Amino acid sequence: MMNSCDSLIPKIGVVTDIRIDTPDVKTFRVVTPDGKKAFEHEPGQCAMLSIPGVGEAMFSITSSPTNTEYMEFSIKKCGCVTEWLHSMEVGQQITIRGPYGRPFPVETELKGKNLLFIAGGIGLAPLRSVINYCRDKRENYGSLQVIYGSRSKDDLCDYQEILDDWLKDDKMEVDLTIDREQEGWDGHVGFVPNYVKELAPTTDKTVLVCGPPIMIKFTLAGLKELGFTEQQVYTTMELRMKCGVGKCGRCNIGNKYVCKDGPVFRFDELDSLPDEY
Amino acid sequence: MLRIKLDRIDELLAAIAKAQTLYLPVDRSDGQAEFRKWTEGARLSNALNTVRSAKDFFFPQTEKLMEFKTEGKKIEVVDTREDCEDFVIFGVRACDARSFEILDKVYLVDPVDTFYKNRRDHATVVTMACDRPAETCFCHAYGIDMTEPGGDVTCYKQGGYLYVNANTDKGTRLVETVASLLEDGDTAELEKAKAQTKEIYAQLPLAKLSMDNFGGDKMDEYFNSPKWKELSEACLGCGTCTFICPTCQCFDIQDFNTGHGIKRYRCWDSCMYSEFTKTAGGQPRPSQLERFRQRFMHKLVYFPANNEGEFGCVGCGRCLVKCPISMNIVKVMKALEEK
Numbered sequence: 001m002m003n004s005c006d007s008l009i010p011k012i013g014v015v016t017d018i019r020i021d022t023p024d025v026k027t028f029r030v031v032t033p034d035g036k037k038a039f040e041h042e043p044g045q046c047a048m049l050s051i052p053g054v055g056e057a058m059f060s061i062t063s064s065p066t067n068t069e070y071m072e073f074s075i076k077k078c079g080c081v082t083e084w085l086h087s088m089e090v091g092q093q094i095t096i097r098g099p100y101g102r103p104f105p106v107e108t109e110l111k112g113k114n115l116l117f118i119a120g121g122i123g124l125a126p127l128r129s130v131i132n133y134c135r136d137k138r139e140n141y142g143s144l145q146v147i148y149g150s151r152s153k154d155d156l157c158d159y160q161e162i163l164d165d166w167l168k169d170d171k172m173e174v175d176l177t178i179d180r181e182q183e184g185w186d187g188h189v190g191f192v193p194n195y196v197k198e199l200a201p202t203t204d205k206t207v208l209v210c211g212p213p214i215m216i217k218f219t220l221a222g223l224k225e226l227g228f229t230e231q232q233v234y235t236t237m238e239l240r241m242k243c244g245v246g247k248c249g250r251c252n253i254g255n256k257y258v259c260k261d262g263p264v265f266r267f268d269e270l271d272s273l274p275d276e277y
Numbered sequence: 278m279l280r281i282k283l284d285r286i287d288e289l290l291a292a293i294a295k296a297q298t299l300y301l302p303v304d305r306s307d308g309q310a311e312f313r314k315w316t317e318g319a320r321l322s323n324a325l326n327t328v329r330s331a332k333d334f335f336f337p338q339t340e341k342l343m344e345f346k347t348e349g350k351k352i353e354v355v356d357t358r359e360d361c362e363d364f365v366i367f368g369v370r371a372c373d374a375r376s377f378e379i380l381d382k383v384y385l386v387d388p389v390d391t392f393y394k395n396r397r398d399h400a401t402v403v404t405m406a407c408d409r410p411a412e413t414c415f416c417h418a419y420g421i422d423m424t425e426p427g428g429d430v431t432c433y434k435q436g437g438y439l440y441v442n443a444n445t446d447k448g449t450r451l452v453e454t455v456a457s458l459l460e461d462g463d464t465a466e467l468e469k470a471k472a473q474t475k476e477i478y479a480q481l482p483l484a485k486l487s488m489d490n491f492g493g494d495k496m497d498e499y500f501n502s503p504k505w506k507e508l509s510e511a512c513l514g515c516g517t518c519t520f521i522c523p524t525c526q527c528f529d530i531q532d533f534n535t536g537h538g539i540k541r542y543r544c545w546d547s548c549m550y551s552e553f554t555k556t557a558g559g560q561p562r563p564s565q566l567e568r569f570r571q572r573f574m575h576k577l578v579y580f581p582a583n584n585e586g587e588f589g590c591v592g593c594g595r596c597l598v599k600c601p602i603s604m605n606i607v608k609v610m611k612a613l614e615e616k
Contacts, residue, residue, distance in 0.1 A: 006391040008530070008543075009343055012352055052345035052352060052539040053532050078557035093352040095345075213559075240556045242530045245388050248546070249527030250553060252575065253561075254496060255582035274500045276561045276571075 007245050010050060010095035013038055016070065018090055022155045025122055026086055027062065027074045030096060038096045041065055043106050043130040044236055044264045047098030048244050049073065050081070057081040058241045058259070060126035061099065062158075066136040074125040074157055100244040101263045104130050104208060104234060106137075113206040114142035118219055120192045120211025121150050124157045126236045126263075127210050131166075138171060147199065149177035149192040153185045175199060193218035200226060207233040213277075220267060230267035237263045237277055253277055279452065280438040280462035289439070290315060290367065292455045297401070298364040300334065302327045312366070321368060325411050326593060330523030331373040334366055335396045336380060338520075338545050342392065342530065345539040361395055365451065367403045371426030372416045372593035374404045376523030379591070382584050383526050392543070401451050404428035408435075408474050413594030415483040415607065421591060423478065424471040435470045438462060483592075483607060490614050493582025500574060504612045509569035511602045516547035518596040518605070519572070524589045527553070548572050573609045 017029035030049075032038050041047070041061050050056030057079070063072035077086045085094075104110060115134060119127050127146075134141045146166065150156045156176065166174045177188040177195045188195055192215050201207075207228060209219050216235055223233060239258045242248040251258035254273040281289050293299050299315040302322040310324035312331060344355040377397070384393035404426035407414075416423055425431065429448030433440040441459060443449040452459070478484055519525040529546035532539055546553060548571045554562050562568050576589035590606055597605045 004389075004391050006358070007388040008390075008392075009356055010354060012354065050532075052347060052541070053534045055532060056530060082557070089350070092350045095352060095354060238556070238558065239561065240554050242528065247383055247390060247526070247528075248530070249548060249575075250546075252548075252571070252579065254500075255493065255579045272496075274496070274574075276567065 007097065008243065010048065010056075010097035011038055013049070013094050013096035015088055015090060015092045015094060018088065021074060021157045021159070022150075024077045025074055025155075025157050026077075027072050027158070028085065028088075029070050029072050030094070031070045033093070037068065037071055039099060041071070041099035042103035043133045044104035044126055045099040045101050046126075046244070046259075046263060047071070047073070047096055047100065048241075049085070050095045051084050052095065054084045055081045056095070056242070058100070058238075058244060060129070060236065060263070062125045062128050064129050064132035064136060066133055074122065074128070076122040098244065100259055102261060104236075104264050106130060106133055110206060111140055112142065114204055115144050116201050116205040116207045117144075117146045117148075118192060118196060118207060118209040118211070119146070119148045120215040120219075121155060122157060123209075123211030123215070124148055125210075127208055128158055128161075130208060135165075135169065135172065143205070144172040145175070145201065145205070146172065147175045147177070147192065147196055149179070149190075149195060151179045153178055153182050191215070191218075193222045197222045197225065203227045203232070205232070209233060209235050230271065233267045234264060235267065235270075237265060239277060278440045278442050278462060278464045278467070279456075279459040280440045281459055283434065283437050283439050285458070286321060286439055289455055289458055290319065290321065291317075292458055293365055293367065293451070296451075296454045298362060299367060300364065301367040325407065325409065325414075326370055326372070326595070328595075328599075329521055330376060330593065330595065331366060331369050332376055332380060332523045332526070334364075334400060335377065335393055336384070336526055336528075336545075340392060340543050342541045342543050345532075345541070347539065358391065358395070361399050363399045363401070365401045365403060368405045368432075369402055369426070369428060370405060370407060370593070371421050371423045372414075372591040373523050374402060374426050374428045375416070375419065375421050375591045376593075377402065379524045379580075379584075379587065379589060380526055382587065401430070401447050402428035403430040403432060403448075403451070406431060406433040406471070406474075408433075408470065410474065410478045410481060411594060412482055413597040414478070414481065415486045415592035415594065417478065417484070418486045418488050418592050419588055419590065424474050433467055433471075435467045440464065440467055483594075486592075486607065486610070488588060491577040491581070491588065491610065492586055493578060495578050496574070496582070499578060499613050500570070502613055504615075505566050505570045508604065508609055508612055509566045512549070512565050512569050512604060513601060514549050514551070514565050514568065515601060516549045517599050517601065519547035519549055520545060521595040521599050523591055523593055523595075524576070525572075548575070573606060576606065577610065577613075 013030040019027040059073045062074040239251040244259045246257040246260040294315040302310045304322045310322040310327045346353040384390040407423035429445045431442045443452045580589035
């Protein structure tokens with residue numbers, strides 16, 4: 001037995017709550033067996049979750065670091081590991097290691113700024129951590145605006161939290177949209193990039209965007225039309241990863257490793273990378 | 278310099294093997310050389326290089342990372358790491374010796390990979406200077422001197438003698454354990470022989486190969502080159518180049534359920550495989566062109582960009598010999614250089 005620890009060897013986590021967010025997204029609450037947070041993190045960082053015998057995968061940490069009791073992960077069912085996670089019951093143990101990656105610069109570049117969050121679908125998962133962090137440290141930031149859209153009302157992640165907390169918070173603006181008309185929805189209908197253009201946010205904001213690649217692409221184009229520069233827009237990326245520490249080679253794009261140099265990038269940083277994501 | 282007559286080299290190997298586990302290149306029945314554990318009667322191969330590189334000693338093709346015990350909803354992580362025993366790798370060529378330094382730049386940087394470091398710490402690397410380089414050799418392009426391969430101990434064959442020179446404390450300790458077999462010898466002839474080896478090398482086809490047109494600043498120039506299509510067209514995606522390459526170090530992690538416990542393994546992987554980057558959400562490198570380009574861009578541009586100009590290649594020439602479609606890094610470099 002060796003005394004040193006190795007980043008590949010995980011800790012045990014216990015799933016203490018499972019919330020059904022949408023037909024294919026659940027949010028899992030995780031603590032260590034003695035009821036503590038597995039580790040501290042910064043908004044935008046990720047963790048490797050695994051079920052021994054099934055596999056290990058990287059997920060963004062959805063809860064804010066200001067939550068001192070537990071961590072949350074909003075996970076969409078789309079592969080082997082996520083299907084297994086979705087079939088779990090409360091009390092199940094999993095393995096957890098992290099935190100990984102470069103977070104959103106909430107204490108430096110973003111501090112004091114007016115922030116605009118734009119999310120599509122499960123893309124809200126990594127941004128929720130930042131949004132709630134900024135709400136908890138409200139005095140450190142200017143205006144907060146969230147533009148969030150999904151396929152349907154039922155596909156809006158964390159909808160209950162949005163209704164109960166965010167929409168009732170008079171110190172932030174929340175604009176929701178769904179792709180197509182739906183019974184029981186009297187809000188905005190249309191794709192996120194178009195809604196952004198309609199809302200025409202002023203360029204005194206710094207933008208954090210996350211969602212499907214196609215949504216990010218058109219949102220960025222729309223923001224540029226509105227006068228935003230790439231230096232004002234951040235995103236967070238997702239690529240296949242195995243180690244999480246820049247060694248296994250999978251998430252290498254150009255001279256960057258998304259797991260350690262990202263997952264958060266400013267768009268002007270992505271300009272110098274090959275278009276392989 | 279200390280030396281021993283070449284016809285007594287078996288005695289030297291046996292003496293080393295008595296002190297520590299010894300690995301050395303031996304000839305297989307098919308005439309190709311590979312590193313094997315020393316056993317009584319093992320003969321040191323005269324081959325220029327082994328089929329597989331020496332990276333296997335520090336980054337094995339498959340290794341167990343940990344085990345898990347599960348019971349109901351409970352999981353236990355079993356840390357199965359153990360300190361490995363001291364061992365000696367004898368007969369490592371200059372190219373492979375350099376590859377260890379390149380692997381170090383991945384595995385020994387923060388966070389240190391303890392599996393790799395454990396083996397690295399316990400190994401004594403005994404190199405063998407080259408005296409008859411092959412047509413596929415191009416180590417000089419990376420500043421490697423094949424006649425001075427480095428490592429903890431350097432060995433040189435000359436005039437019926439094996440010369441032995443310790444370069445590090447670890448090397449000195451190893452040489453001390455076999456000191457009774459060694460005698461002092463004059464090195465004048467050895468220096469002449471080294472110069473002759475370099476003359477032979479200068480006549481070889483790749484002796485003029487230069488890396489001047491490659492490096493960390495060449496991304497825009499080469500990534501969008503139209504040459505990738507033609508270069509990658511015949512690539513089978515077999516991954517042979519990756520597996521025999523001394524510097525390729527990408528890996529996969531997979532769990533294996535034994536029926537009475539789960540073991541997590543690390544295994545070699547290849548960026549030449551479609552599964553490497555495939556996710557539930559899509560495939561950022563959909564065809565062999567992108568995968569092929571990744572492998573060479575990483576060695577010639579991305580790795581040097583992150584490692585003060587050091588390339589992810591040592592010029593061992595294995596891929597020139599083994600690729601089933603005769604594609605290789607030299608052809609890629611030459612094609613990219615054509616404007």
